Amino acid sequence: MGKNLVIVESPAKAKTIERFLGKDFKVTATVGHFRDLPDNTMGVNTANNYKPLYIDKNVKIKKELIALAKDADKIYIATDPDREGEAIAWHVAITLKIDPATNCRVTFNEITKKVVMEAIEHPRAIDMDLVDAQQARRVLDRLVGYELSPLLHKKIITGNRNRISAGRVQSAVTKIVMDRDDEINAFIPEDYWLISALVTPDKKKDSFKIKYYGNDEDKPKNGRILSEERAKKVMEAVEGNDLTVTSVKKSSGTRKPSAPFTTSTMQQEASRRLGFTTSKTTRIAQELYQGVEIAGIGQTALVTYIRTDSVRISEEAVAASRSLINENYGKEFVCPYKRQYKNKNSSQDAHEAIRPAHFDLSPESVRSSLSNDQYKLYKLIWERFLASQMADAKLDVVTLDAEANGEIFRASGETVVFPGFLKVYGDIKEDKENSDKNVLPEVSEGQVLKNLDTTFEKKQTLPPPHYTEATLVRVMEETGVGRPSTYSSTISTIQDRKYVEKEGKELKITDLGRLVTTMVEKNFNEIADISFTANMEEKLDLVESGKNDWVSVLDGFYPNFHKKVVSAEKSIEEVQIEKQKIGEICPECGKGELVISEGRNGKFIACSCYPDCTYTRNIEIKAKASCPVCGSGLLVKKTKKGHKTFYVCDRKGSNPDCEFISWDLPIDGKKCPECGSYMVMKRFRGKVYPRCSNAECSTNKRKKAEKKSES
Secondary structure (H helix, E strand, C coil): CCCEEEEECCHHHHHHHHCCCCCCCEECCCCCEEEEEECCEEEEECCCCCCCCCEEEHHHHHHHHHHHHHHEEEEEEECCCCCCHHHHHHHHHHHCCCCCCCCCCCCCCCCCCHHHHHHHHCCCCCCCHHHHHHHHHHHHHHHHHHHHHHHHHEEEEECCCCCCCCCCCCHHHHHHHHHHHHHHHHCCCCEEEEEEEEEEEHHHHHCCCCCCCCCCCCHHHHHCCCCHHHHHHHHHHCCCCCCCEEEEEEEEECCCCCCCEEEHHHHHHHHHCCCCCHHHHHHHHHHHCCCEEEEEEEEEEEEECCCCCCCCCHHHHHHHHHHHHHHCCCHHHHHHCCCCCCCCCCCHHHCEECCCCCCCCCCCCCCHCCCCCCCCCCHHHHHHHHHHHHHEHHHHEEEEEEECCEEEEEEEEEEEECHHHHHHCCCCHHHHHHHHHHHCCCCCCCCCCEEEEEEEEEEEEECCCCHHHHHHHHHHHHHHHCCCHHHHHHEEEEEEECCCEECCCCECHHHHHHHHHHHHHHCHHHHCCHHHHHHHHHHHHHHCCCCCHHHHHHCCCCCHHHHHHEEEHHHHHEEEEEEEEEEEEECCCCEEEEEEEEEECEEEEEECCCCCCCCECCEEEEECCCCCCCEEEEEEECCCCCCCCCEEEECCCCCCCCEEEECCCCEEECCCCCCEEEEEEECCCEEEEEEECCCCCHHHHHHHHHHHHHH
């Protein structure tokens, strides 16, 4: 047994740290919160300054800690460097009878040998402001959940055994989703017309599209003509007529890289580029932070602390990244000045941004030791951070105006002169916008452009899009609802409770979610109020910085809230959600009607006579395509693990034994021009494009070769 005991949160983190410390150290883990509020009672003494009544949740861990502590000369509590970690450290100190005011606490933003050893050499006292901030949030959420959730569960009868709940953050987030759905439902589309011309200065190969811009009297926004009569007049003036270039403006521009990742931006980008859910991103990032077994090295942490809203970067990390950029890409790709990113406020400066912990361990060098998902996320973090320290991209921008009979058309294009950071981290949307179609040929003022074709399109304005997990995280961050550590769990909770459901990537409010949120909003308006929730977060942040007392924060909320709960017990009437009938009688018992029921794995069809009759069947979702093998319909299916979508033949056509199955949706009637196989819609990194279904087709092999050469 060593003389020094180091206590962390997770076994993976303990294994990583153990590599850096000598034989005089023993590293063990609490496995998260081993002391917490009880499950079956409130566990908060509201009559005594909201004193939490903690119990041992993991007696085995507690006994192990006490036993190890008896033989240790020095104890270092090295739990995570945030509110939760500080609270766990305090619980450890109380359990082991260590004075929190003594230098028993060590923290590190990254798990590297240098940083860990420096932390061990400079322990500090437990920060009671952080502990109070965590306790305030924990107690506040317990008060709201423990009093409000049972009330709602009693008043809303679903028949599906749904656990009805409400929460300080989850109710506000559900309201955000509901408000967007209401906005979409209330949207009234308006007609507009777009006119464009395919023109060329001399040769057809130099053709490009130029869009209607307006005239000297009227320049409609985005070229949208709101009158059909006006649109027809423009067509009459342009169709069949050549255009004359009236203006060519050239300028040079630059594009700067984005800041390195925070928790929020990492979740958003992982969703956009990798298709990860916020919970999946958080889980994998935690694995990369705590440590992964790397061949030839051992347990190694690959990224810095992953719960942060800071964009600050250490001087050492800046120097290391600049050296790496110079070595791999050349001096011209290194930012010529010290690039700094500013946080919105000082409270965000507790940690660094998320970045690689070891610049000698590139994603490719450790790929064989990582799972596919770990590699993808590590590569994303690596490239985003390197790009943040690279030179700006330099662009040539051209804006061209041409007219026919007084009607002006405009085309814009830009060419990347020097890629800079885009060499490493090009944006998905930017890549699309800066394709070859946007590169304009050389033309001069007064030159005639031959009009090859004029397009007249009638369109309608679109409602705002449904939220995705990525855009919902962004709104939570912008409105101040929740904090980085809660974004993922909150979004998972509202889906687990069946308040919000995901269709593709879109999040939509359910009937249950609307009912619960409306009831909360009507009777406990502050719980669903976004501004109130954000304001409460700010008050709790002040507790963390020592500028506010946590008991006074709760006193300003709980007494009035409790009165409303007591009143609502009598005033709110019970509401029963009837299951949706599908118009069929149960084929098994012949008595009950078939209804749409909902369970742990989603919706299904069941007999209304349950539990007397246990008949069930899956709900069939038809795909908007036909089976390319037998011509019958296709069904949309999801895997049990991961809920990944795939497509199978419904076997209702000429071949009842058809075994067609595909991850990608076939395109009706479209064949590959090279091998004749059916085409599919392929999804990759947020893009959807047609691809041959035959993996051995030369078109697919060419694309693989091109990607390999680019990398």
